[in-house]
Amino acid sequence: MVKNSIFCFFILCLLISCKVDPQIPKIKAPLPVNNLTQTVPAGWPQPKYTFEKNPITENCFILGRYLFYETLLSKDNTISCGSCHLNSGAFSNPGHDVSHGVVLDGIERQGTRNSPGLSNLAWYPSFMHDGSALHIESQPLGPLTNTLEMAEDLGSVIVKLQATKKYDTLFLKAYGDNKVTSERMMKSIAQFMGLLYSYNSKFDHYKRKEKKGDMSEAELRGYTLFQANCNSCHEEPLFTDFEFRNNGLAMNPKYKDAGREHITSDPADRYKFKTPSLRNVELTFPYMHDGTLGSLEECLDHYTNAKKNTTNLDPLLKDPLPLSAQDKKDLVSFLKTLTDYSLIIDQRFADPNY
Amino acid sequence: MKTTFKILALVLPLTIGIFSCEKDKKTTDPVVTEPPVTNPQVSTGSMKMEFNNRVDANPLVLNTTYTNAIGEAYTLKKFNYYISNVVLIKNDNTPVSVNAYQIIKQSDDTSRTMTLKGIPEGNYKAMKIMLGIDSASNRSGAHTGGLDFVYAADMFWSWNQGYIFLKAEGTATASPSGDFAYHIGGFGGTYKTQREFVFNFVTEQIIISKSTQPKVNLTVNVSELFKNPTPLSFVTNSNILTPGTKDTKTVADNYADMITFGSLKN
Numbered sequence: 338m339v340k341n342s343i344f345c346f347f348i349l350c351l352l353i354s355c356k357v358d359p360q361i362p363k364i365k366a367p368l369p370v371n372n373l374t375q376t377v378p379a380g381w382p383q384p385k386y387t388f389e390k391n392p393i394t395e396n397c398f399i400l401g402r403y404l405f406y407e408t409l410l411s412k413d414n415t416i417s418c419g420s421c422h423l424n425s426g427a428f429s430n431p432g433h434d435v436s437h438g439v440v441l442d443g444i445e446r447q448g449t450r451n452s453p454g455l456s457n458l459a460w461y462p463s464f465m466h467d468g469s470a471l472h473i474e475s476q477p478l479g480p481l482t483n484t485l486e487m488a489e490d491l492g493s494v495i496v497k498l499q500a501t502k503k504y505d506t507l508f509l510k511a512y513g514d515n516k517v518t519s520e521r522m523m524k525s526i527a528q529f530m531g532l533l534y535s536y537n538s539k540f541d542h543y544k545r546k547e548k549k550g551d552m553s554e555a556e557l558r559g560y561t562l563f564q565a566n567c568n569s570c571h572e573e574p575l576f577t578d579f580e581f582r583n584n585g586l587a588m589n590p591k592y593k594d595a596g597r598e599h600i601t602s603d604p605a606d607r608y609k610f611k612t613p614s615l616r617n618v619e620l621t622f623p624y625m626h627d628g629t630l631g632s633l634e635e636c637l638d639h640y641t642n643a644k645k646n647t648t649n650l651d652p653l654l655k656d657p658l659p660l661s662a663q664d665k666k667d668l669v670s671f672l673k674t675l676t677d678y679s680l681i682i683d684q685r686f687a688d689p690n691y
Numbered sequence: 692m693k694t695t696f697k698i699l700a701l702v703l704p705l706t707i708g709i710f711s712c713e714k715d716k717k718t719t720d721p722v723v724t725e726p727p728v729t730n731p732q733v734s735t736g737s738m739k740m741e742f743n744n745r746v747d748a749n750p751l752v753l754n755t756t757y758t759n760a761i762g763e764a765y766t767l768k769k770f771n772y773y774i775s776n777v778v779l780i781k782n783d784n785t786p787v788s789v790n791a792y793q794i795i796k797q798s799d800d801t802s803r804t805m806t807l808k809g810i811p812e813g814n815y816k817a818m819k820i821m822l823g824i825d826s827a828s829n830r831s832g833a834h835t836g837g838l839d840f841v842y843a844a845d846m847f848w849s850w851n852q853g854y855i856f857l858k859a860e861g862t863a864t865a866s867p868s869g870d871f872a873y874h875i876g877g878f879g880g881t882y883k884t885q886r887e888f889v890f891n892f893v894t895e896q897i898i899i900s901k902s903t904q905p906k907v908n909l910t911v912n913v914s915e916l917f918k919n920p921t922p923l924s925f926v927t928n929s930n931i932l933t934p935g936t937k938d939t940k941t942v943a944d945n946y947a948d949m950i951t952f953g954s955l956k957n
Contacts, residue, residue, distance in 0.1 A: 390832070470852045474832030478840060478849040492841045519840045523833035600851050602936045 378536045381574050384459035386473050391524045396511040401529030406688045409497045411487035413439040421452040427617030428455035434628030438486040446485045449592040451628035454621040456535035466610045466626040467597050474523040535616045538677040559671025566658050576615035583608045585645030589627045619676045637665045733811045736899040739906040740805040742795045746913050760918035763925050767861040770797040776821035782814050792837025815897040823856035823885030829878040863925035871925050875942050877934030884943035890952040898957045908953035915949040
């Protein structure tokens with residue numbers, strides 16, 4: 338009898354203690370989310386996005402993480418941001434030349450551009466290959482509304498999310514009430530995206546003279562070649578200058594993509610695309626805005642091939658780069674030192690649904 | 692021993708209970724919204740602004756045939772524009788900015804009245820409004836209220852990000868397709884399309900006080916879209932849809948005198 342009453346009391350205490358949020362369903366998977374602060378590595382410029390108006394909290398980040406991997410963000414509820422930005426591929430889509438979109442009316446939509454790797458986005462002055470988005474909080478509207486990609490509209494996403502218990506809980510925890518708003522959505526996704534850092538590659542360790550930074554002779558030769566031939570566009574430490582350039586790649590007749598001209602309506606910007614960052618480039622194949630080059634070797638061959646004759650060819654590339662076969666091998670060795678395994682294995686950025 | 696166990700049995704669940712609540716308690720973080728800049732010392736009032744869309748002498752009616760400056764017939768199915776950056780000028784020339792962004796839609800009566808709140812009490816001799824959205828707000832991320840991406844769903848380009856400042860869509864017999872659509876926007880550089888309108892009340896003043904709600908009636912003449920300084924023909928200009936182009940600037944220069952002061956009632 339005594340034992341029974343003690344047991345009942347025990348249960349009662351637990352029940353009372355949980356009464357605060359009686360309707361909260363359990364969300365799958367424990368979420369290791371520590372170290373949620375913005376870091377500016379030594380020698381790096383100041384980031385453009387500082388979270389000043391979007392203070393980082395564990396629960397906002399968690400909400401952003403769920404939203405990043407949320408298929409309800411697409412028209413047919415099959416595609417999430419993470420569908421084309423895979424954790425394992427440094428948030429690119431390895432092996433896919435262009436993005437596969439939703440299936441509508443029995444037809445699988447296909448985008449026109451390659452899904453780039455995502456890291457260090459807080460430093461980006463613009464987003465997308467043509468710079469169509471100017472803010473990390475508005476960028477997701479691009480793929481979300483693109484009829485060839487997620488083909489959805491934000492208002493309908495909000496209705497879908499609001500109808501789920503899962504997001505009731507997640508919004509409540511993040512913002513104090515369960516209301517789904519576009520601002521909350523975009524800001525929490527921005528916390529997730531803005532904290533995808535990559536500054537712990539072998540190359541970074543080498544630059545910081547750290548233990549794991551022993552570069553081989555080939556890698557060091559590659560670095561010297563990189564500084565002489567590539568660094569003027571793929572500027573350290575972000576390995577991009579964020580400029581729009583035509584690198585001599587022939588216009589792909591399949592997409593007839595005018596690139597930056599879409600945004601500026603300036604013929605001088607025709608066929609120009611943003612210099613992509615080379616961080617984690619080993620994992621972000623295939624390459625170029627349309628994913629036409631499959632390997633790093635093919636990319637280097639592109640730059641050493643005969644004179645190019647494309648519209649608005651970048652003056653820096655008017656002559657083929659003078660690289661020998663050995664040089665290319667060394668450069669590839671160097672480029673692979675930019676792979677940051679800490680980003681790929683970081684559980685904070687993994688799909689929380691699995 | 693047994694007593695100790697009993698005490699433990701009583702205390703332990705309580706402790707567990709307390710700890711199990713811990714996580715949920717600290718999870719509620721303050722909602723981040725920009726507070727209105729108001730000084731508690733200054734008492735404030737509100738006013739209204741009403742936009743009366745017209746085609747010259749007549750009130751605008753959707754799906755009604757009108758004629759542009761060069762004699763081409765057209766109808767409007769949609770007529771929307773963004774109003775922002777309202778500034779009231781006090782008698783001593785002090786400008787007072789009002790935080791308000793609103794899409795005025797011909798299809799929605801209530802949208803055509805804008806309520807401006809939190810205005811310091813006093814007398815104002817002039818006001819300034821913007822058709823469009825300032826450059827900074829076009830590139831400052833996610834918002835609530837008048838700049839919310841859902842509210843602005845029909846007035847935001849996600850493929851070339853920025854707000855659409857004015858949308859006029861309808862039919863035009865002279866157009867090759869029979870339809871026309873002007874989506875005007877673009878917030879920076881040579882072809883920016885925001886336009887400011889200044890209203891000096893000359894003999895009148897807006898008197899803001901706690902107890903009253905003055906109303907300013909503004910007249911918006913749709914005809915101006917298609918003329919002055921540049922007469923537009925639907926034959927050659929049936930679709931103007933891209934920001935940063937000469938054509939959008941032409942329309943913006945045309946609408947630069949579209950809104951005029953009608954009347955003021957304190």
